[in-house]
Amino acid sequence: MRPNSWTIPSQKKRYHSRMALRFNLTANPTPRTEAEVAEVLADPGFGVRFTDHMAVATWTKSGGWSDDQVRPYGPFQIDPAGAVLHYAQEVFEGLKAYRHADGSIHLFRPEANARRLQTSAARMMLPELAVEDFITAVETLVRADQRWVPDFEGEKSLYLRPFMFADEVFLGVRAAERVTFAVIASPSGPYFAGGVKPVDIWVTDSYARAGVGGTGAAKCGGNYAASLIAQYEGYEHGCSQVLFIEAADKDRVEELGGMNVFLVTAEGKLVTPALTGTILDGITRSSILTVAADLGLAPEERQVSPDELFGGIADGRFVEAFSCGTAAVVTPIGAFRSTAGEWKLPSGSEHTLAIRDAILDIQYGRVPDTRGWMRRVV
Numbered sequence: 187m188r189p190n191s192w193t194i195p196s197q198k199k200r201y202h203s204r205m206a207l208r209f210n211l212t213a214n215p216t217p218r219t220e221a222e223v224a225e226v227l228a229d230p231g232f233g234v235r236f237t238d239h240m241a242v243a244t245w246t247k248s249g250g251w252s253d254d255q256v257r258p259y260g261p262f263q264i265d266p267a268g269a270v271l272h273y274a275q276e277v278f279e280g281l282k283a284y285r286h287a288d289g290s291i292h293l294f295r296p297e298a299n300a301r302r303l304q305t306s307a308a309r310m311m312l313p314e315l316a317v318e319d320f321i322t323a324v325e326t327l328v329r330a331d332q333r334w335v336p337d338f339e340g341e342k343s344l345y346l347r348p349f350m351f352a353d354e355v356f357l358g359v360r361a362a363e364r365v366t367f368a369v370i371a372s373p374s375g376p377y378f379a380g381g382v383k384p385v386d387i388w389v390t391d392s393y394a395r396a397g398v399g400g401t402g403a404a405k406c407g408g409n410y411a412a413s414l415i416a417q418y419e420g421y422e423h424g425c426s427q428v429l430f431i432e433a434a435d436k437d438r439v440e441e442l443g444g445m446n447v448f449l450v451t452a453e454g455k456l457v458t459p460a461l462t463g464t465i466l467d468g469i470t471r472s473s474i475l476t477v478a479a480d481l482g483l484a485p486e487e488r489q490v491s492p493d494e495l496f497g498g499i500a501d502g503r504f505v506e507a508f509s510c511g512t513a514a515v516v517t518p519i520g521a522f523r524s525t526a527g528e529w530k531l532p533s534g535s536e537h538t539l540a541i542r543d544a545i546l547d548i549q550y551g552r553v554p555d556t557r558g559w560m561r562r563v564v
């Protein structure tokens with residue numbers, strides 16, 4: 187019997203009292219000076235500097251969510267027997283706050299991240315956090331740390347990392363009865379230092395990231411730990427990212443370790459692997475599928491085999507390829523490499539760059555937000 191056909195007892199059922207969380211602010215008594223913030227924002231890097239505050243809430247099986255607050259950024263105290271350290275019961279999200287030219291600050295489709303956190307949490311037997319509570323946590327943190335949101339120039343933003351982990355002191359394999367949810371924020375510049383340049387992708391046939399019935403569609407830390415060895419294999423072959431192939435039959439291309447993948451055909455089709463339960467339902471991916479028609483491209487979600495990928499590049503059916511995700515937005519792919527050879531895309535990434543601009547224009551408020559994707563915070 188496949189695990190999915192069992193009735194999985196959801197942590198959701200244990201969540202009775204539905205009082206909206208407020209995440210009231212306890213201000214940091216020693217925030218960084220304006221000069222220190224300015225120095226970080228001038229060259230933020232990616233994921234290395236953090237703001238003055240964090241949002242935190244605690245869940246227990248008996249009491250549901252409580253202790254919600256935005257408080258000074260600082261370490262957690264985790265008992266050595268804390269469940270997450272042993273059984274990796276953890277999920278996370280990633281989204282950004284963008285400053286527009288008029289100084290206002292906006293989130294891009296945060297309710298989609300909130301829903302995806304719910305899906306990931308359900309898969310990992312973690313409790314459900316209501317969409318509005320997720321948004322209150324993120325918005326309260328962004329308001330508290332608004333001076334940390336960089337200017338709109340240079341593709342900078344405030345990267346937000348919501349996450350949830352098993353925080354029970356217990357050695358044993360069962361769903362934790364005490365869980366912590368938190369959001370931290372990190373001013374960020376472009377994900378790939380050196381700007382938008384085509385990257386080469388290693389197609390691994392040694393390692394898998396996910397399998398049918400596994401956790402590939404959940405954003406849980408273990409997936410990323412599992413992908414590292416393949417990424418390092420990729421580095422050895424001069425590639426910066428890895429493309430994973432379906433684990434059992436090896437008959438379909440899935441996604442990169444931290445990004446979805448798209449192909450553009452000579453006749454203007456925009457092809458991406460269908461969501462089969464083993465890949466992440468990327469918010470950038472779904473946004474690109476939605477805006478494709480505006481750019482004269484016909485979106486197509488379907489199975490793509492490695493043979494079709496490599497053969498299609500060789501015979502000119504695929505003229506562009508790119509990866510996409512919140513962190514790096516849209517990045518052109520220069521070539522795919524595997525133990526069997528190298529398949530180079532033609533130079534020139536006209537469609538890829540048009541898609542990139544279309545998404546960034548919405549996120550930075552340079553075009554009207556006709557789909558209601560942006561949520562103003564400040």
Ligand SMILES: Cc1ncc(COP(=O)(O)O)c(C=O)c1O
Binds near residue numbers: 443468469
């Ligand atoms: C495995 C994986 N695939 C795809 C994505 C892209 O998702 P999104 O566009 O929501 O950032 C991410 C990044 O979150 C990811 O980690």
